[in-house]
Amino acid sequence: MALLIQKYGGSSIPSLARIKAVAQRIAAAHHAGHDVVVVMSAMGGTTDQLLAQAQDITAAPLPRELDALLATGEQVSNALTAMALHDLGAEACSLTGWQAGILTSRDHGSADIIDVCPHRVRDALDHGVIPLVAGFQGLEPGDADVTTFGRGGSDTTAVALAAALKADACEIYTDVAGVYTADPKVVPEARPLACLTHQHMREMAASGAKVLALPSVEYARRHGVALHVRSSYDDSPGTVVSDTSSEAAYPQQGPSVIAVTHNPHSAKIALPGPLGPAPATLTVRRPASASARRSTPLSYASHTGYGDSFHDECTATASLVGSGLHAHPETAATLRRAMERAGIPFTLLTVTDTRITVVCHHAVLTDTVRALHKAFLTHMPEPAVPRRSSRLALRS
Ligand code: ASP
Ligand code: MG
Numbered sequence: 001m002a003l004l005i006q007k008y009g010g011s012s013i014p015s016l017a018r019i020k021a022v023a024q025r026i027a028a029a030h031h032a033g034h035d036v037v038v039v040m041s042a043m044g045g046t047t048d049q050l051l052a053q054a055q056d057i058t059a060a061p062l063p064r065e066l067d068a069l070l071a072t073g074e075q076v077s078n079a080l081t082a083m084a085l086h087d088l089g090a091e092a093c094s095l096t097g098w099q100a101g102i103l104t105s106r107d108h109g110s111a112d113i114i115d116v117c118p119h120r121v122r123d124a125l126d127h128g129v130i131p132l133v134a135g136f137q138g139l140e141p142g143d144a145d146v147t148t149f150g151r152g153g154s155d156t157t158a159v160a161l162a163a164a165l166k167a168d169a170c171e172i173y174t175d176v177a178g179v180y181t182a183d184p185k186v187v188p189e190a191r192p193l194a195c196l197t198h199q200h201m202r203e204m205a206a207s208g209a210k211v212l213a214l215p216s217v218e219y220a221r222r223h224g225v226a227l228h229v230r231s232s233y234d235d236s237p238g239t240v241v242s243d244t245s246s247e248a249a250y251p252q253q254g255p256s257v258i259a260v261t262h263n264p265h266s267a268k269i270a271l272p273g274p275l276g277p278a279p280a281t282l283t284v285r286r287p288a289s290a291s292a293r294r295s296t297p298l299s300y301a302s303h304t305g306y307g308d309s310f311h312d313e314c315t316a317t318a319s320l321v322g323s324g325l326h327a328h329p330e331t332a333a334t335l336r337r338a339m340e341r342a343g344i345p346f347t348l349l350t351v352t353d354t355r356i357t358v359v360c361h362h363a364v365l366t367d368t369v370r371a372l373h374k375a376f377l378t379h380m381p382e383p384a385v386p387r388r389s390s391r392l393a394l395r396s
Pocket of ligand 2: 210
């Protein structure tokens with residue numbers, strides 16, 4: 001008998017019919033003898049609707065009230081799933097984030113989990129009851145106010161509960177078969193990876209992969225929580241994010257690229273000035289660019305005497321994620337050739353050992369991602385070489 005955390009994302013529950021289907025999967029694990037702790041996201045589209053309603057009331061809702069509003073989405077799906085479980089004859093109990101003992105910092109909209117005191121969750125398990133925890137929310141203990149964690153934050157709830165309860169598995173259910181070599185909506189031939197390290201997953205999430213929220217991957221890495229990303233629509237094997245199984249699967253000789261990620265929401269800010277003719281360039285998420293435009297040049301200017309900044313909101317970024325990328329310049333050379341062959345103008349932004357990021361116009365972002373996937377990940381030698389487990393997964 002194992003203790004399983006099962007987190008269901010909004011794309012797994014776009015409808016009441018899907019809530020019933022998910023309840024069946026939970027009940028099946030429970031009937032098989034496992035202890036199951038469920039973490040629910042809001043039903044697909046709910047958080048966006050709540051945000052739009054707030055915007056219709058006021059352009060500047062107070063962060064405290066926005067959190068109070070957004071936290072309701074997860075409570076709705078959580079209670080409905082508990083009812084669906086009751087209907088299947090299972091005992092289940094829905095809990096808000098604070099009932100489940102999720103304590104956070106005070107940062108409304110981007111709160112960090114600072115402690116987890118899951119007494120009620122343990123109590124439910126001890127009595128054979130399935131506890132369901134509303135994701136993405138907690139309580140700031142000073143003011144006893146509701147907080148939320150930022151978009152995709154239910155992943156972090158699942159990881160934090162897995163760490164606090166020392167769960168045997170932390171299953172993240174979504175609408176695709178795991179973590180892919182690229183976004184399968186952009187690159188049809190992208191494939192699910194069998195396993196990857198926390199560091200690779202962190203690089204992917206930080207450079208635009210949406211499958212796991214970045215703070216959840218960082219939390220998992222800090223606490224050594226292995227994640228199993230799976231589809232709630234079928235029984236495909238999914239992707240394991242862990243440092244034990246995957247490191248062994250990646251003996252490092254030479255560079256290896258495991259995925260291409262992209263971020264359409266980048267805006268480029270160039271800071272011309274004392275560094276000479278080549279401007280210092282950074283990218284920020286586009287919604288933040290107006291404020292970044294205001295604050296960044298000022299803070300730089302006071303220290304370095306930078307002149308006026310230039311910003312370009314038509315930019316996007318695409319990244320190669322892998323290992324040995326800095327130490328082996330042939331990867332950047334292959335990237336350059338692939339981009340030139342595809343006729344796509346770009347600037348090289350970052351080269352680290354685990355990531356190479358390019359900046360391009362967002363109109364050619366899809367072409368960029370496809371060109372890079374084709375150059376690095378489509379033409380793999382056949383039969384698959386068992387150097388990378390992702391190739392093994394291809395054959396299974
Ligand atoms: N409902 C929130 C969102 O849409 C949190 C989550 O789904 O994890 O971002
Ligand atoms: Mg998500």
